[in-house]
Amino acid sequence: MPDVLQILPQQVVFGLALGTVYGLIAVGYTLVYGILFMINFAHGEIFMIGAYLGWGVLTLLLTAGVDGLHPAWVVPLMLANAMLGAGLIGVGLERFAYRPLYTRGATRLGPLISAIGASIFLQNAVMLTQGARMKVYITGLLFPRTWRFQILGVNISALLVVMAVVAVLMMLGLQLLIQRTTLGRSIRAVAEDREMAAIMGVSVRRVIAVTFFLGSALGGAAGVLVGLYYTQIDFFMGYSAGLKAFTAAVLGGIGNIRGAMLGGLVLGLAESLAVTFMNPAYRDVVAFAILILTLVVKPSGLLGESLPESEKV
Amino acid sequence: MNWTRPASTSPPGLAQGGQVTWVRHGIRLAGPAAVVVLALLAPLVSPSEYWTGVLARICLYATLALGLNVVVGFAGLLDLGYVAFFGIGSYLYAFLASPQFGIHLPFLVALPIVVAATAVSGILIGAPTLRLRGDYLAIVTLGFGEITYLLLINGDRPVNITNGVNGILSIDPPALGRFVVTGNRQYYYLFLGFLCLVLIASARLRQSRIGWAWQAIREDELAARTMGINTTVAKLQAFALGAAFAGIGGSLLASWQRSVFPENFLFTESINVLAMVILGGMGSLAGVVLGAAILVALPEIFRDFQSYRMLVFGLLLMVLMVVRPQGLLVARPRSGTRPLPEAPAEPTGSPPRPAAS
């Protein structure tokens, strides 16, 4: 037992850092859900593609023999590439796989099935073009192992700090955009009352596309961060990450951006602690357990408003 | 519950006003009769043991798909974790008819036990989902599917129940008295027999009171409740029956493959079965069987393009939703009444919130 207590602070720190990344992916889910009331099941795959895009940049720089690689400029480059690519794929998805469905007044089943199909398609597209074996992020070249420090007995690497800080900054940036800009207001307007937003002159189509871009870009960024930290990526990583991020979004209150961030932190922490005390193989069960508990006990999540009576079954 | 027939009842194509001509009767029976004959003769024209196996697999999956059809097609509950029941059924059968625990019950004894137990698991898994709708229901059931898989693959520690990643081997083949089922052809007829049972059961269920209740729930749960339908019981019944059919399928798989592995019960399998239901046409029994046939046979035919299989599958799902979301065959309306009308599509406006309460 004493060993466990010793590593506890370490696990807490790690859990929180991981949680910020979960939150980043979760925000992508929640953004789309707030606007369309659909779960973009393929979001996990967009996260995965972001990871591959970041890997691509790193590998390109390495094989081109570029000198003086420093995370201060390499990481933003990787992020930019991943975010742009992921964002565009998200927009493409919305345009071709989802939009034809809701303009026809399809049942709720349609978009979900289509999203599952998109998820399978993207997974396999990456597998076929990039190979089934995992790819490696040679993070060591960017972040030397020596870049770590100790606080109160806890080992923290610079990489972990960067990962968490980038995630938090992005989420804050998004929050700012949503709350302070005209674009953000139009997104909120469409999320709250699409018809009225259109009557205000908002191009609902454009807002939906932008929202998809933003959410997907964030997911892509998370992919790079995860790639950097865990160094191994494969075409299947989006599946469990996606489900966990969805759990985080639901936990925090689906449709609520701050909720997604909070949910991510809670999930990361819970997972980290659970794994400390029990069989690590059941790591994923933690997420599902939280999901099921949330939906059964308080479906509106931690920060969500309880739905008005008229919307309850 | 008193269902009165609406004023203009007969949908086009069916008999008018209760009068049935022999010609119409004959045509209606000719189709299914031909299918039955074909099904019975199929193994005789099959080119090899392997292809007979494919036929058997079609029957197996059709059984599964019919089970999911009860949950998704009849009751409208989107279950993404159906593979859990399949896995539970398979492993339960393995427990009862293999060296794992040294129990070797005969097929006809083990099967009902497995079916009953799987039905119970259906109720257990369905219970937490009762107040959920749409996407949430889907994800939670998916979660249960994943949990089941994790339990199967990690069930060898601390106590070895499932034998973990190695699976359970040397499962007894089905034996009826002294007669042991051997060879794909015999398995095919066995599976075909069960498929017919399940088909008949499905058809009966659809016509029954519970079938009406399910349809009402599927169309509008709130309205169904105000009509006095106990939606809780009805939904649990749907889960239980769907799971029971999966229990049959699981037993069949275990006794045919003579082994079960956790890898048999991945999420992709849930989607596979769901695709059969959707492709074929939700609620339509013939459609579901057709969907199963297509989705089992096609990958076999295009064996060479194996690696593209999932890619095409994903694409198929997306395209299907755009082009023909109702599936290939439309569910036949219950005789004498017209199907409940779709709510008119609102031209624009906010999509409905999939509320979870």
Added chain:
Amino acid sequence: MLSLAGVVTHYGPVEVLKQVSLEIREGEIVCLLGGNASGKSTTMKSILGVVRPTAGSIAFDGERIDGLPTEAVVRRGIALVPEARRIFGRMTVRENLSMGAFVRRGAPAAEIAGDLDRVHALFPRLEERADQLGGTLSGGEQQMLAIARALMARPRLILMDEPSMGLAPALVDQVFDIIQAINRQGTTILVVEQNAAVALSIAARGYVLQNGRIVAHDTAAALLGADHIRRAYLGEA
């Protein structure tokens, strides 16, 4: 300014508007009367492009607008004060007003600030509550906000869908005084109402809609005087 000619609109299989024709001239206040399910809201939605008519035409300043997407219709200078307010409850009053001005994104900030001042002059209470969430306002205040929000678009024509609904009589008078004030400042107004008495008190002309059909059309005075209108909509005199 705005004319509907033989407009037919369906909701699914149901024909809601049956050959509706009406005309609004610049500077007028015109009212459209009718009971529940008479098709009043559908008329609004048809004008705004939220719903597409199956037949007939709608023209604004001589240009056809039926079939245009809502964003395009609104940009031509038509604003809506919707039934039951429908302000953005999760946004502040200030944000609601700035959403109202959304359609004038390119306009200089000073111009929009000027409109904001004018709106605050008409609705001082809104200025007090600038940072409050829309959802926390009272019914009457929400109605003010809805009107103010529409004004921020500097529309040439405002459609008002049942502005009196759910408001106490004193508030109703206040709201209709404001509607008159807005009209005097140069905005054309179409008021759709169940409360015929108060609507006819400020309108120049009125149309009566029943089951999707225009059954009467006259000056407000004439309508007020007509017996069958009085009986149907105003109660026995």
